Amino acid sequence: MTLAISGTTGITLATQFDSASTFAFKNRFINGAMQVAQRGTTGSSGLNAPTTAPTYPSIDRWYAYSTVATVTVAQVAGTGATKNNLQVTGAGTVTSVGVGQRIEQLNCYDLAGSTCTLSVNMSNSLLTTVTWTASYATSANTWSAKTTISSGTFTVSGTLANYSAQIIVPAAATTGIEILFTVGAQTSGTWVIGEAQFEKSSTVATSFDYRPYTTELQLCQRYYEQQAASQYISYTSGNVNTVLSGQWSTTKRTTPNVSVSSAIATLAVINNSTAIGSVAWNMGVTGTGATGATHTGTIIGVIEL
Numbered sequence: 001m002t003l004a005i006s007g008t009t010g011i012t013l014a015t016q017f018d019s020a021s022t023f024a025f026k027n028r029f030i031n032g033a034m035q036v037a038q039r040g041t042t043g044s045s046g047l048n049a050p051t052t053a054p055t056y057p058s059i060d061r062w063y064a065y066s067t068v069a070t071v072t073v074a075q076v077a078g079t080g081a082t083k084n085n086l087q088v089t090g091a092g093t094v095t096s097v098g099v100g101q102r103i104e105q106l107n108c109y110d111l112a113g114s115t116c117t118l119s120v121n122m123s124n125s126l127l128t129t130v131t132w133t134a135s136y137a138t139s140a141n142t143w144s145a146k147t148t149i150s151s152g153t154f155t156v157s158g159t160l161a162n163y164s165a166q167i168i169v170p171a172a173a174t175t176g177i178e179i180l181f182t183v184g185a186q187t188s189g190t191w192v193i194g195e196a197q198f199e200k201s202s203t204v205a206t207s208f209d210y211r212p213y214t215t216e217l218q219l220c221q222r223y224y225e226q227q228a229a230s231q232y233i234s235y236t237s238g239n240v241n242t243v244l245s246g247q248w249s250t251t252k253r254t255t256p257n258v259s260v261s262s263a264i265a266t267l268a269v270i271n272n273s274t275a276i277g278s279v280a281w282n283m284g285v286t287g288t289g290a291t292g293a294t295h296t297g298t299i300i301g302v303i304e305l
Contacts, residue, residue, distance in 0.1 A: 027209035028103050028111070029061070029179075030219045032196040034075060034084040036060040038226050042074040045088075049098060051144050056304060059086050060220035063304075066097045071186065073099070078194060079160070082121070085194035090126060090186035099193060100180035102305035104253065105140045111200055113171040118179060119164035119205035120196040122156045126189030130154045132165060133180045136173035141253075141305055149173060160192060164205040176305065221250040227281075227299045247280055248301060256281075256301035 037059045045064040046055025054063030057073040064073045072089040088097055122130055134149040149170060154163040169177070179198055183191055195208045211219075225248055244260065258281050281299055 025209065025211070026197075026199045026201075026206065027211075028108050028116075028177075028198045028200075029101055029196050030103075030107075031059065031061045031216055032208070033082075033210065033216070034059050034062070034086045034194055034196075035213060036217050036220045037075040038220065038224060042072060044070045045073050045097070046070070052142075054100075054102075054304065056224070059084075060224060061101050062086060062099055063101070064088065064097070064099045066091070066186075067095045069093045071097055076192070082194055085121070085160075085192050087193075088186060088191040090188045090190070092187050094187055095185050096182060097186045097191065098180055098182040099191075100178055101196075102137075102141075102143060103177045103179075103198070104305060105137075105174065105176040108177045109174050111169045111177065112174045114169055114200055115202040116167045116169055116198060117164055117201040117203075117205045118167055118198050119162060119208075120154075120181070121160050121162050121194040122154060122181075122192065123158055123160040124156050124183065124186075124189065124191045125158045126186060127183050127191070128155055128157065129183070130156050130163075130191075131182045133178075133182070134167050134169075135178045135180070136170075137176040137178070140175045143176075143178070143305065146178060147172075149177075160194070162195070162205075166202075218250045221248070222253050223302075223304045225249060225252075225256075225301045227301070228297075244299065245281065246299065252301060253303045253305075256303040259300045259302075261298050261300065 039056065039058055039060070041058060043057030045057055045066045047065065047070055048067055049065055050063065055065060056063050059073070059075050064071070069091045071091050071094055074087050074089070075084050076087040077083070078085045086099065088099065118132060118134070124130065131151060131153050133151040135146040136149060137143050138145040138147065150167055152165050156163070181193065197205065197208055199206065199209070227246065227249070281301060
């Protein structure tokens with residue numbers, strides 16, 4: 001950046017320098033550094049392109065799908081100053097693979113009518129073309145239908161490199177924005193994605209926005225959270241029948257779908273109360289276990305886009 005000082009015009013900064021593109025919290029992607037993986041470090045993609053219920057295999061906020069057969073999606077170690085990347089491992093009969101993120105309306109409403117920059121690190125050991133597509137939801141945070149904003153391609157190689165594209169967001173795109181990366185027949189090899197950023201910028205991609213891990217985790221927990229359940233006891237012979245309750249770490253986007261899992265007892269939710277709000281959870285569970293035994297489990301709250 002060049003700084004010019006003039007007695008007539010004052011201080012002039014060559015190239016862009018503003019709060020939207022230069023300072024922290026400019027990245028509209030959540031978990032663009034691929035460091036948060038509450039579900040685990042590896043999982044299987046969904047099958048076929050999603051509408052209302054994408055599959056989030058591993059890394060938070062990044063859904064993935066493939067056609068004909070599923071692929072493995074994992075959090076892997078990065079290199080140098082990059083701690084983690086997302087990696088897709090191909091499968092023999094796959095005809096296409098997609099990895100994307102849906103940005104909630106509240107986090108991208110102000111982008112309508114502006115120019116944004118998409119930047120990302122990528123490599124692919126088999127394919128050389130990655131297509132990106134930007135879309136917006138037909139209604140607020142509802143993805144049963146969407147409208148394409150624009151699309152383009154990156155020509156990639158087996159070496160991880162940074163790619164970027166300018167996207168003009170239309171004034172109508174106030175309902176949530178989706179960025180989707182797709183490749184063709186990833187029948188083998190690996191596709192690596194990292195440091196994904198979507199920012200308001202009319203010139204070039206700026207440096208990647210590294211946010212504190214705790215902050216990034218809380219942003220992810222707005223959509224998905226796992227929480228150790230209070231201990232619950234089998235009150236009658238061989239049965240667990242009790243109420244669990246607690247507090248979420250972060251206020252949810254809206255009332256979440258709640259489930260309980262346990263490695264000890266087989267449990268079923270018998271009362272997913274409508275009183276479960278955006279902050280607390282409260283449910284009844286039943287199942288089988290040793291008489292008088294204390295069981296522990298995991299409460300999962302999901303309200304992904």
